[in-house]
Amino acid sequence: MIPKPIPPCRAACPVHTESGRYARLVAEGRYDEACEVICRTNPFPSVCAHICQRPCEKQCRRTQLDAAVAIRALKRFVIARVGDRRPTRQPAPNPRPARVAVVGAGPAGLTAAYDLRLRGHRVSVFDRLDRPGGMLNVIPRYRLPQEAMDADVGAILDTGIDLACNCEMGRDATVGELLERGFEAAVVATGLSRSRGIAVPGFGAQRFVAAIPWMMDVWLGNKVDVGRRVAVIGGGNVAADVARTARRLGADHVAMICLESDEEMPAEPDEVALAEAEGIHVMPRMALKRVLNSDGHIAAIELMDVVSVFDADGRFRPTYDPARIRTLAADMVILSIGQAPDRSWARGTSVHTDARGRIVADRQTHQTSSARVFVAGESLRGPGSAIEAVADGHRVADVVARFLESGEVAPPPADEAPALEPFPDDVVERLRVLDPVATEAEPFASSEPLLDEPSARREGGRCLGCMAGAVIDEAKCAACLTCFRVCPLAAVELGDPVVANPARCQACGVCASVCPGNAITLSVWEPREAEPAHAEQPHVAVVCIHGGDADETAGRVVRVPCLSRLKPVDLLRLLGEGHRSISLHPCARDDCKYPAAWETIESLAAYVQGLAARAWPEARIELCVPRAQEAVSP
């Protein structure tokens, strides 16, 4: 059986965060529930709220018609808004808790530690630095504030995980010793902590430094040296961070020199744009040829043109044009051309390495040649994002937990659910374009701007509700075809049974509101999310969460995610609860994200007015046109 598709944002997220779901909860003002959704699969919500590379946004189906929902900005808003009320989890009781050692307190190691702790095991984490966080410590604070990292790491450790800092495997202890000391398994997630070097004349001069140790010194508060004219070699995100950091430390001129063209650069385009906005001179398709020293100091660098970076098979194999040389004045060179794992932890263990010194481990089960030693994160997978490391932490924890419980080593369950396919073109034409909120950071800002509440709610409301739409109950469906006839996006398909095609459905709920068999529900977003009832109040206002305006002091307020999904009986029930008047407050017709909602709401109001007139003539039901719409009506 083909598994049911999942929203593309969720499929793209390495930990499958239900981004759409929390976006819509934000739209409804349900921030604590949104936070719960975020934290369910991600123990680093604050960190990701700042520095996630947003694979979700790249797959958002809104990009088919305007711009992706600003999912990361929404996450940041939720985390800031919920603050200390963030949900905490307690370890499950485990009748046979094991002791597990985790080496490396970065995102992968801490996630593995967290998962194993939540399954009731006793976990100790060891790290060579004087603080947890691993490579997160080299991310500039203007991108990742210390408080954000502390909040996540603190919440993880608070579940009862022991942390030993300043403890480097291979120097202060060995993994083998840990296993002898009673740890039943070890997870090694030491990441890529070494900067790669380069063989050019002049390498090793005083101000010719590697990015990672330099950044570590900067952001851990150690004394650092920075030149006036700094050349950063590299085209990745770390290089962009290094360049922007050097600029902030006072360098007058910073160049970012990379082999790749603008299009090929591995750095995120928005990071490069910000670097340029801060005055960084980005020099693509250039290679460092040699460093020119004068009196033992760097005076300039020589660059040569790059002809191509990849060969015909797409492999990294740069070719140069040594005839085209240019000289760039520089007094410091920071090398940011990639990182390598530190494998010194494997010393004194039976863990095998291959001919090139790489750790031999099964990429599915994470297991090394030493049965009780598992590796995870960048040291197994190669360079990746923080959230990919978190995902790998989940996977290794799953493998290790089952190993501890049963002695068997098996790969974690595969992610089989496919991403929902894109909207067909005819649907895109019918969807409403809604301008996105501005989320770009200002150059030299201390961090990205935090959304205000109205902006966040509006932005959350831009979610197109992928896979949150209509589900038709075959047992109740009378095949009356009403849904087929009313759907503005032709999402209903007349097979046996009649089904709503999720690739077209946008979860407006029009079909559910008119179904005579009550056979249609919205899979994620049910209506009737009422605020606490105050039935003694004579008036009730039913307000669209996307921008309906109502005088909230006039009585009870019921908020619904678009009034078009209300059934007539929903309003009759409000009368049945004792209210004598109902005012309906949809959002303005031009602001409504659904193509047919307004027509449906007008029909609903007229229909219920008719029912009420016959059943209870005293009842008043009024459709209120939003002020914004009144203003533009002739």
Add this chain to the structure above:
Amino acid sequence: MIVLQQKPLDWILERLRPYRRVAVLGCGTCSTVCFAGGEREVEELCCSLQLAQSDTDADVEFQGATCKRVCDWEFVEPMVDSLREADAILSLACGAGSNLLADKLEAPPILPGVDTSFLGANTGPDSWSEMCAACGDCVIDRTFGICPIARCAKTLLNGPCGGSNNGKCEVDPETDCAWAKIIERAEALGRLDELEAIIPPKDWSRGRHGGQRSLKRADLGIRRLYTEELDEV
């Protein structure tokens, strides 16, 4: 399908006055499709009835339920105990379903919440028209597919009456004249001359005029093998 219409709320309220505990029974087939008495209408009617009672002293309880098809007893059977507990059943099923209820249940009384209007087809998202009169002796082979029994106010078999006006019926100018449509189709098919043949009088005994109609298909050989038949063996 069978097209039905809910009775006016006042009419229903009047008939229900003697009862305190009313079961409102919907039908999941035709009555649902034409928005007369499916689950949605059952819920709306229960709410409306309750609201209409809310300003009186009467303490009446309306209990709604919908089954797949009231005219097949097996669908109703699981609900029988709760139906028997009511003082009255307000049936939103067609006359066929309601009659079956009355045949099978000695008590409580059955009241119609709908009028069974006609056999019709859907002519728009919210519209239905009569297309068949269930006369039991179909003649549309001679009228090019259009039924003069159901669609002509006078059930004329041999051409239109003098009231046919620009293709519309004199009884209701909104309604097409069935014979105008028959002639139009015959002309389009190039077979207008066939209409000169006289259609002889129909066998009305196969329609309503012969009393209640029943149908048994012994040729199918379908028997209940689990219950009664087994006892006989």
